[in-house]
Amino acid sequence: MLCNLSQLDETKLEEIRTVEQKVGKTLLAYSCYNVSPADVSKDEISQIAEAEKKLGVILVAVKT
Secondary structure, three states: OEEEEOOOOHHHHHHHHHHHHHHOOOOOOEEEEOOOEOOOOHHHHHHHHHHHHHHOOOOOOEOO
């Protein structure tokens, strides 16, 4: 399973803001996906790692 911060529309964001005000806490919204890791070679891992450094992100290879 892979989770990331959710992309929310304004209606959902407003609902979350309402709950935040009620509970007095900051909330983060995550969406999760059932994915399986892809098999990658050492060369592919090197290429992925290079892209991660260049982009400043974490990349995960998954089966499609």
